[in-house]
Amino acid sequence: MTLQRLCGWVIRKARVGRVLILEVCGNNTKPYVLALREDRDRDLFHIAEGLDIGSALCFEGDLAPLQRSKRGVEYSVSKIEVYAKPIEPLPVDISGKVPALLDTRIKYRWLLVRNPVEKALFKIRAGVLKAARKYLEDNGFIEVNTPKIVAAGAEGGATLFKLQYFEREAYLSQSPQLYKQMLISSFERVYEITPYFRAEKYNTTRHLNESWGIDVEQGFINSLEDVLQTAENLVVYIVDYVRLNYKEELEILGVDLPKLSTPFKRLKFTEAVEILRSEGVEVSETEDLSDVAERKLGEVMAEKKHYLYFITGFPWSSTGFYYMREESGVYTRKFDLDYRGLEIASGGQREHRYEKLVEAIREKGLNPENFEFYLEAFKYGLPPHGGFGMGVERLIMKMLNLENIREAILFVRDRTRLIP
Amino acid sequence: MTLQRLCGWVIRKARVGRVLILEVCGNNTKPYVLALREDRDRDLFHIAEGLDIGSALCFEGDLAPLQRSKRGVEYSVSKIEVYAKPIEPLPVDISGKVPALLDTRIKYRWLLVRNPVEKALFKIRAGVLKAARKYLEDNGFIEVNTPKIVAAGAEGGATLFKLQYFEREAYLSQSPQLYKQMLISSFERVYEITPYFRAEKYNTTRHLNESWGIDVEQGFINSLEDVLQTAENLVVYIVDYVRLNYKEELEILGVDLPKLSTPFKRLKFTEAVEILRSEGVEVSETEDLSDVAERKLGEVMAEKKHYLYFITGFPWSSTGFYYMREESGVYTRKFDLDYRGLEIASGGQREHRYEKLVEAIREKGLNPENFEFYLEAFKYGLPPHGGFGMGVERLIMKMLNLENIREAILFVRDRTRLIP
Numbered sequence: 001m002t003l004q005r006l007c008g009w010v011i012r013k014a015r016v017g018r019v020l021i022l023e024v025c026g027n028n029t030k031p032y033v034l035a036l037r038e039d040r041d042r043d044l045f046h047i048a049e050g051l052d053i054g055s056a057l058c059f060e061g062d063l064a065p066l067q068r069s070k071r072g073v074e075y076s077v078s079k080i081e082v083y084a085k086p087i088e089p090l091p092v093d094i095s096g097k098v099p100a101l102l103d104t105r106i107k108y109r110w111l112l113v114r115n116p117v118e119k120a121l122f123k124i125r126a127g128v129l130k131a132a133r134k135y136l137e138d139n140g141f142i143e144v145n146t147p148k149i150v151a152a153g154a155e156g157g158a159t160l161f162k163l164q165y166f167e168r169e170a171y172l173s174q175s176p177q178l179y180k181q182m183l184i185s186s187f188e189r190v191y192e193i194t195p196y197f198r199a200e201k202y203n204t205t206r207h208l209n210e211s212w213g214i215d216v217e218q219g220f221i222n223s224l225e226d227v228l229q230t231a232e233n234l235v236v237y238i239v240d241y242v243r244l245n246y247k248e249e250l251e252i253l254g255v256d257l258p259k260l261s262t263p264f265k266r267l268k269f270t271e272a273v274e275i276l277r278s279e280g281v282e283v284s285e286t287e288d289l290s291d292v293a294e295r296k297l298g299e300v301m302a303e304k305k306h307y308l309y310f311i312t313g314f315p316w317s318s319t320g321f322y323y324m325r326e327e328s329g330v331y332t333r334k335f336d337l338d339y340r341g342l343e344i345a346s347g348g349q350r351e352h353r354y355e356k357l358v359e360a361i362r363e364k365g366l367n368p369e370n371f372e373f374y375l376e377a378f379k380y381g382l383p384p385h386g387g388f389g390m391g392v393e394r395l396i397m398k399m400l401n402l403e404n405i406r407e408a409i410l411f412v413r414d415r416t417r418l419i420p
Numbered sequence: 421m422t423l424q425r426l427c428g429w430v431i432r433k434a435r436v437g438r439v440l441i442l443e444v445c446g447n448n449t450k451p452y453v454l455a456l457r458e459d460r461d462r463d464l465f466h467i468a469e470g471l472d473i474g475s476a477l478c479f480e481g482d483l484a485p486l487q488r489s490k491r492g493v494e495y496s497v498s499k500i501e502v503y504a505k506p507i508e509p510l511p512v513d514i515s516g517k518v519p520a521l522l523d524t525r526i527k528y529r530w531l532l533v534r535n536p537v538e539k540a541l542f543k544i545r546a547g548v549l550k551a552a553r554k555y556l557e558d559n560g561f562i563e564v565n566t567p568k569i570v571a572a573g574a575e576g577g578a579t580l581f582k583l584q585y586f587e588r589e590a591y592l593s594q595s596p597q598l599y600k601q602m603l604i605s606s607f608e609r610v611y612e613i614t615p616y617f618r619a620e621k622y623n624t625t626r627h628l629n630e631s632w633g634i635d636v637e638q639g640f641i642n643s644l645e646d647v648l649q650t651a652e653n654l655v656v657y658i659v660d661y662v663r664l665n666y667k668e669e670l671e672i673l674g675v676d677l678p679k680l681s682t683p684f685k686r687l688k689f690t691e692a693v694e695i696l697r698s699e700g701v702e703v704s705e706t707e708d709l710s711d712v713a714e715r716k717l718g719e720v721m722a723e724k725k726h727y728l729y730f731i732t733g734f735p736w737s738s739t740g741f742y743y744m745r746e747e748s749g750v751y752t753r754k755f756d757l758d759y760r761g762l763e764i765a766s767g768g769q770r771e772h773r774y775e776k777l778v779e780a781i782r783e784k785g786l787n788p789e790n791f792e793f794y795l796e797a798f799k800y801g802l803p804p805h806g807g808f809g810m811g812v813e814r815l816i817m818k819m820l821n822l823e824n825i826r827e828a829i830l831f832v833r834d835r836t837r838l839i840p
Contacts, residue, residue, distance in 0.1 A: 007608055007640040009801055027560060027608055056803035058640055083640055083803035087774055090800050110599075111800055113606035126563040133553075140447060143546040147831045148568065148615050149581070149592075149630055151838045161569070163583035163592070166619070170838055172569075172583065172592075179530075179831065182840065186533035188427055188447050195568050195615075199586070210569055220427040220478055220503055354507055373840035377530055380510050381429055383476035383503035411567045411599065418571045418590055420602065420793035 003078070006032055007058040009114050010051050011094045012071075022048050023072060023095070024057065025114045029123055029249050031072035034059065034080075047080045053094070054086035072116075102404060106412045107420065113410075120249035122410065124242055125396055129193055131241035132214045135234050141189040141216065146179035148195065152370045154178050154320065159198045172197035175389050176215050177322065181350055182377040184219040184385045191216045196389070203415045205404045206291065206342060208393060210413035216347075217387030224333045224349045227386035228310055231337055231345055232264045234390070235308065239399060255400050265301070265309040269331070272311050275300055286317040289336075298341020311336045314348075321364040324351045333386070339398040347388020354378040423498070426452055427478040429534050430471050431514045432491075442468050443492060443515070444477065445534045449543055449669050451492035454479065454500075467500045473514070474506035492536075522824060526832045530840065533830075540669035542830065544662055545816055549613055551661035552634045552810075555654050561609040561636065566599035568615065572790045574598050574740065579618045592617035595809050597742065600637040601770055602797040604805045609638045616809070623835045624711065625824045626762060628813060630833035636767075637807030644753045644769045647806035648686065648730055651757055651765055654810070655728060656680045659819060675820050685721070685729040689751070692731050695720055706737040709756075718761020731756045734768075741784040744771045753806070759818040767808020774798040 008026025015021070018038045023031040036045045051057070061075035092100050094114045105112055112118045133143070149170050153160045154177035161172040176192050183190045192215045200207055216234070221227060243250070243257045250257055276283045281296050283289065289297070289311070301309050314334040316325050323332040334348035351357045357378055361368045368375060393408040406412045411420060428446025435441070438458045443451040456465045471477070481495035512520050514534045525532055532538045553563070569590050573580045574597035581592040596612050603610045612635045620627055636654070641647060663670070663677045670677055687695075696703045701716050703709065709717070709731070721729050734754040736745050743752040753769035771777045777798055781788045788795060813828040826832045831840060 007803070009606070025606075054801040056640070056801040084772065084801045086800045088799045110602040110605045110797055113603070119606070122564070123562065129563055130553075130557070133550075137550070142543065143549055144542070144830060145615070145632055147630055147833055149617065149833055149838070161583055161585065163581055165581065165838055166621075166835060168838060179840075182530040183533070183830070185530045186429070186445075186539070195565070197569065201586075210567055212565055220476070352504065379508045380506045380531055381474040381476040381504045383427070410564060410603070413567055413569055415586060418569070418585055418588060420599075 003060050003062060004075075005058055005060050006075070007083075008032060008056070009094075010053055010055045010057065011114055013048070013051065013053060020045055020048050022051070024059070025094070025116065025119065028073060029116055029120050029252060031116060032059075032061075033072040033074040034061065034077045035064070035074065036077065041077070044077055044080055047082065051082065052086055052089075054090045055082060056084040057082045102406065106406055106417065109410050110420065116252050120246075120252040121396075121400065121407070124246050124249050124253075124400065125392070125408065127242050127246055128238055128392065128396060128399075129214075131238040132193065132234065133191075134241070135237040136189075136191045136216065139189070139230070139233075141191040141218070142187055144180070144183055144187070144190045144192050146173070146176040146183075146192060146194070148173045148197070151373075152178075154322075159200050161197050161199045174198050175213065177320075177389070178371075178374045180215055180217040180387060181322065181382075181385065182374060184217055185377050185380060185382055188220060189216075189218045193392075201415065204291065205406075206394065206397075208405055208409065208412065208414060211394075211405075211409070212392040214390040214392060215387070216390075217385060219383045219385040221349065221384050221386050224312070224335065224386060227347060227349060227388065228264075228266065228312075228335065229262075231310075231347065231388050231390070232262045232308070235337070235339075235344075235395070236260045236262055238395070242399065253400055257399060260308065264337070265304075265306040267301075267309055267311050269311055269313045269315065272297055286315050288314065288318040294338060294343060295341040298338060301338075302340060308337065308339050311338060319348075321360040321366065322350050322357070324349045325356075325360070335388075337388070337390070339395070342394055342398055343391075344394045344398060345388045345390035347386065349384065349386035352378060352382045352384050423480050423482060424495075425478060425480050426495070427503075428452060428476070429514075430473055430475045430477065431534055433468070433471065433473060440465055440468050442471070444479070445514070445536065445539065448493060449536055449540050449672060451536060452479075452481075453492040453494040454481070454497045455484070455494065456497065461497070464497055464500055467502065471502065472506055472509075474510045475502060476504040477502045522826065526826055526837065527840065529830050536672050540666075540672040541816075541820065541827070544666050544669050544673075544820065545812070545828065547662050547666055548658055548812065548816060548819075549634075551658040552613065552654065553611075554661070555657040556611045556634075556636065559609070559650070559653075561611040561638070562607055564600070564603055564607070564610045564612050566593070566596040566603075566612060566614070568593045568617070571793075572598075574742075579620050581617050581619045594618050595633065596635050597740075597809070598791070598794045600635055600807060601742065601802075601805065602794060604637055604639040605797050605800060605802055608640060609636075611636045613812075616811075621835065625826075626711065626814065626817075628825055628829065628832065628834060631814075631825075631829070632812040634810040634812060635807070636810070637805060639803045639805040641769065641804050641806050644732070644755065644806060647767060647769060647808065648684075648732075648755065649682075651730075651767065651808050651810070652682045652684045652728070655757070655759075655764075655815070656682055658815070662819065673820055677819060680728065684757070685724075685726040687721075687729055687731050689731055689733045689735065692717055706735050708734065708738040714758060714763060715761040718758060721758075722760060728757065728759050731758060739768075741780040741786065742770050742777070744769045745776075745780070755808075757808070757810070759815070762814055762818055763811075764814045764818060765808045765810035767806065769804065769806035772798060772802045772804050
C-alpha cells in the first residue's frame with residue numbers, strides 16, 4: 001500500500017466516542033473518510049477537531065485495511081495540511097442531508113459540486129463529451145471550430161441575440177448549421193461541440209438560452225438513413241460509455257441506465273400525427289409538434305418499449321430552409337430524435353442543389369443576399385449531405401432522469417439568469 | 421488487398437498519352453491518384469474524362485501495386501460514382517500550383533481545404549485540441565463548460581463586446597477566468613477549450629477578435645511553480661503528439677518540429693526589461709511588454725537556444741486584479757509563456773484571500789458589487805490556485821511557422837471580417 005496525497009474539502013465532521021470522522025470530498029466522487037482516534041493520533045486529531053465544514057485540505061494516507069464506511073473510501077491518515085478555511089458558514093448544506101431547492105442549486109452550483117450527487121452529475125457530463133468525441137473521431141469525423149459571432153441566423157430572426165460588432169450589427173450563432181454545411185466542401189465528415197445561443201423567451205423545464213450541442217455533418221450520403229444511423233450509433237455509444245465507465249456515479253444518482261439497441265424506431269411525422277389524434281391530442285399537420293404533443297407521444301411509444309425513436313418527414317412549412325424537400329414539396333427529410341418524449345436531436349438531409357436552395361430561401365421569405373457567403377459553397381461540387389445537432393443538456397437530462405434541464409449545466413442562462 | 425470505397429473532390433486532371441490521371445482529395449491529407457487507361461478501363465476513362473475540377477465523387481479501388489506517384493497515394497479503380505458537379509469554375513486554384521493571397525485564402529477557406537497544404541493545417545489543429553484534452557485528462561483535470569454570455573468582464577471594459585440579453589445588457593466572455601476560479605471551490609483541477617471574444621480594435625498579424633483558448637485552472641498549489649510545470653508539460657505534450665502523429669502533414673507543410681525539453685527558461689520581468697534596454701528597446705517598468713518588445717526578446721532568447729520561455733513577476737500596474745501580489749505590492753505572480761517572441765499563454769497564481777481580493781478590485785478602480793457572484797466563492801474555503809489560458813491559434817502559428825494568425829483558423833473574425 002503506497003502513501004497517497006489527496007486533497008479536498010471537509011463536508012462532514014462527526015465525533016463517535018473517541019473517534020473523529022472527517023468526510024472530505026475531492027477528486028473521487030465518493031468522499032474520503034478519515035477516522036482519527038484521540039489517543040492514537042493526538043496531533044492529527046486536534047488539527048481535525050479545529051476544522052470547520054468547508055475547510056480545504058490535503059492529507060497523506062493509505063487506504064484503510066477495513067473498508068467499513070458506506071459513505072466513502074476510508075483512509076488511515078499520517079498528515080493533514082490545511083489550505084484554506086471558510087470565513088463564513090456555508091450557505092448550503094454540502095453533505096446532502098438537507099436537499100436544496102433548484103434556485104439555490106443553480107445559484108451555488110460551483111459550491112454544491114462538493115456534494116457527491118452533484119459531482120457525479122458533472123463527472124458524467126464530462127464523460128458524455130468525451131464519449132461523443134471518441135465515437136466521432138473513430139468514425140472519420142474531424143473536429144472543427146466555427147464562428148460564434150455571425151452575420152446571419154440559421155434558425156430565423158426571432159431567437160437571435162444581437163450584438164454590436166465594431167460599426168456593424170452581428171448576432172450570436174444559434175447553431176453551426178450553415179458553417180458545418182459549407183465545410184462539406186472539403187471535409188467528408190466534421191463535428192463540433194459548441195455553445196448554442198437562442199433568445200427564446202419562454203421559461204420551461206426543457207429550454208436554456210445558452211446550451212451546448214454536439215454538431216455533426218457528413219457528406220457523400222446515399223440517403224437520410226446514413227445520417228439516422230450516425231445519430232443512433234452515437235447515442236448508443238455515449239450511453240454505453242457512461243454505463244460502463246461511471247458505475248459509481250450512476251449508483252450515487254440512483255440511475256439504472258439500460259443498454260440500448262439499434263435500430264431505433266423510425267416513425268413518420270404523419271404517423272405521429274395519427275397516433276396523437278387517436279389519443280385526443282390536437283395536432284396540426286403543417287406545424288412542428290408542441291412540447292405537450294412530444295411528451296404524449298413519448299408515453300405512447302414507451303408502452304411499445306420504444307424509448308428512443310426518430311420522427312421523420314416533417315412538413316416543409318415547419319422547417320428551416322436548408323432541408324431537402326421530397327418531390328411533392330410538402331414533406332422534407334428533416335428528422336427529430338426523441339428520448340422519452342423530449343427532442344434531443346434535430347437534423348436531416350440538406351438541400352445541396354444551388355438552384356433549389358435559392359428557391360427555398362425565397363419561399364421562406366428570406367433574402368438570398370444575406371446568405372451569399374453560404375450559397376456560394378453550393379456552386380463548387382457540394383455532395384449530398386446531412387447531419388444533426390444533439391443537445392448535450394437534453395441528452396443528459398433524459399439519461400439521468402432529471403426533472404429540469406437546468407440541473408444538467410454548471411451555470412444557467414435563462415430568461416431571468418445572467419449570474420453567476 | 422481489400423477493395424476500399426473512398427470519396428473526395430477532383431483537384432487535378434491530366435492526360436499523359438493514353439493515361440488519364442485524376443487527383444482526388446478526400447480524407448487523406450495527400451490526394452488519391454487514379455490512373456485510368458483508355459484501352460483498358462474504357463468506361464471509367466470516359467467518366468473521368470468528363471469531370472471538371474471540383475467534382476465530388478466516390479470510387480472503389482485497391483492500393484496500386486506500384487506506388488509511383490509522388491503527389492499522392494495511387495489506386496487501381498474499379499468503379500466511379502459522381503455525386504456533384506460544380507456549376508461554375510472554382511474561384512481559387514485547389515491544386516496548390518497558384519498560391520492564393522491571404523485575403524483570398526480567408527474568403528475561400530472552406531473550399532481551399534481541399535488543398536493538401538490547407539488540409540494538413542486543419543488536421544494538425546484538430547490534433548492540437550485532441551492532444552491537449554488527452555494530457556489534461558490524464559493529469560486529473562475535468563472538462564467544464566462556462567457561460568459565454570456574462571454580466572461582467574474578466575479583462576476590463578475596453579475590449580468587451582456588448583449585447584442585449586432580454587431587458588438587460590450583457591457581454592461576451594473574454595475568457596472563462598472568473599468562472600474557472602469559482603469552480604476551484606469544488607474541483608481540484610478544471611479545463612475548458614473555449615472561444616474568447618475580445619473587441620480589440622487593432623489589426624495585427626497576431627490578434628483575432630474571436631479566438632480559441634485552452635483554459636486550465638488547478639487548486640491546492642504550493643507555489644506558482646506548480647502552474648508553470650503544468651503549462652510547460654502541456655506544450656511539450658502537444659508538440660510531441662503532433663510531431664509523432666502528423667508526420668505526413670508536417671512534411672507537406674515543410675515544418676521540422678523539434679522535440680522540446682523542460683524546464684523552459686524562467687525569466688523575471690525585471691530581467692526581461694534589462695535585456696531589452698541593453699538592446700536599445702524602450703521598455704516601461706510598469707507596463708506590459710509591447711509586441712515589438714516581445715519580438716525582440718524572442719530574438720535574444722533564441723540566440724541562447726531558448727525558444728519557449730516564461731516571463732514571470734509582472735508588475736501589478738500591468739495585470740488583472742485577480743493575480744496574487746508579492747509582499748512588496750509592486751510585482752505579482754502573473755506569467756506569460758512566450759514562443760519565439762509571441763505570447764502564447766498567460767496566467768499565474770491567483771489571489772485566493774477574500775479581503776485581499778476585494779482590496780485589489782477597488783485598487784483597480786472597479787466596483788466589487790459587479791463581482792459579487794465571483795467574490796462569494798472566496799468565502800468558503802477556496803484553496804491557493806492558479807492557471808492559464810493558452811491561445812490555440814497562437815500556439816499553432818508558432819508551431820507551424822505561420823506568418824499570420826489568420827492562417828490558423830477556418831473562419832476569421834477581425835476588425836473587418838464578419839463573413840464568411
